[in-house]
Ligand SMILES: O=P([O-])(O)O[C@H]1O[C@H](COP(=O)(O)O)[C@@H](O)[C@H](O)[C@H]1O
């Protein structure tokens with residue numbers, strides 16, 4: 001069926017409510033809008049379903065949520081794991097509680113018990129809840145840091161990580177087989193509760209989750225010693241981080257935590273920012289203002305589902321606040337964790353640091369220095385989660401730390417997704433620890449650079465929306481795939497990795513080796529002097545991403561090199577736009 005027929009079918013089908021039909025009638029003369037809403041179904045990307053809220057098959061609405069859930073239910077029933085139930089959380093976005101309930105009631109109608117949080121919770125707490133309750137799966141209704149018009153649906157498997165093969169394609173296949181919305185089951189909440197198929201969860205998960213985080217603390221004495229002095233500014237960016245971040249910092253004895261008042265309360269409009277993304281400068285505007293007023297040591301921002309952490313740290317020498325990228329904060333937290341664990345208890349024989357292929361090579365240098373394994377996985381924290389399960393089941397490693405470029409890391413194994421509540425906590429502990437040594441987090445960052453080299457990494461994205469955008473992104477990927485650049489700026493390409501073909505090509509002799517990772521639409525260029533460039537389409541937003549990294553002997557040189565490489569990347573892509 002073409003998009004127009006599907007549109008017409010939605011207008012006629014008695015299954016859809018009147019408000020949905022009215023919304024669709026209003027676009028009757030807007031062919032492009034009809035096409036965009038109906039040319040495809042929402043598909044699982046890097047982190048589940050993500051789309052604009054509205055009527056249509058390519059939108060987030062109660063019908064697409066029910067359909068996805070019916071597919072998940074069929075998959076679970078097929079495996080006969082329904083007795084374990086499914087944990088469900090949601091964030092502060094528009095429609096999040098409603099979508100969570102729709103998912104729960106669809107599961108219940110299929111005889112699968114749903115454990116639903118009583119109010120909004122962070123993504124990592126849902127990951128924790130799945131394992132704590134022994135569920136077969138989990139769902140989190142969130143579009144993370146996307147703009148306010150979006151919502152999404154993250155799916156977790158029994159190990160607490162977001163779904164990876166074979167479950168992702170298995171579930172997606174089941175979702176595709178739900179061709180008639182009338183096939184989707186649902187029931188009334190009251191009946192589901194009475195049948196014992198709908199249970200509300202909350203404090204019973206919060207308490208042990210917070211306890212798990214507190215167990216990670218290595219230097220409680222440093223927190224005690226620095227608590228009177230250390231000043232922390234925090235913004236939850238209108239999302240789920242407010243309660244757990246304050247709670248854990250408070251219980252640990254941090255005395256001066258200033259929450260940005262304008263961004264404290266949950267609000268799906270994210271009224272103070274255009275985009276609730278801790279990667280964006282604007283996310284810190286109010287936080288930095290407050291930081292100046294109270295003379296804070298550091299400023300933290302978590303994204304709406306509190307799995308990403310953005311950080312600014314004060315340089316006491318200049319009074320300036322420096323932004324830390326996800327690569328920087330991930331390495332700072334990771335190096336503190338691994339270094340202090342080693343100092344206190346020694347490191348396990350087969351300890352491992354896990355990162356994604358687009359994450360800084362500073363992580364590799366840290367792992368090499370501590371004599372631990374460095375495992376590389378594809379983009380998406382779910383693959384770090386998958387590695388953790390592999391370590392557990394095959395004994396191939398002991399997880400010490402995992403990080404990714406996109407502002408996510410996880411310092412323990414209590415959950416299996418990136419945790420910005422835990423990352424905030426550990427970073428504050430590190431700030432306290434360094435403070436007792438007369439140092440700031442910025443000093444600690446510079447120490448890392450002095451020890452391992454000034455690795456500087458950046459990413460630029462080009463937003464290309466809709467069907468045309470998708471085509472353009474494909475053209476860019478195809479053009480690069482078919483015409484491997486021999487040079488990028490001043491750099492000769494040393495080797496070119498095509499993760500889709502699974503091949504690493506040595507550019508000087510043409511020899512080929514394997515990437516060693518599953519197929520994925522990613523192109524990666526190794527350049528001399530530890531520099532690199534990588535291109536891939538985002539799996540969560542309509543964007544193509546260009547990641548690049550350099551290494552230098554000073555921050556100034558690293559910045560200059562990074563700027564030059566950034567411009568070269570722009571030049572490379574310009575003719576394709
Ligand atoms: O959005 P979040 O915080 O859930 O984060 C999600 O998206 C990020 C960006 O993915 P992509 O480059 O494909 O857009 C991933 O790195 C991350 O692992 C995933 O959980």
Ligand SMILES: [Mg+2]
Pocket residue numbers: 143144145303304305306307308
């Ligand atoms: Mg997020």
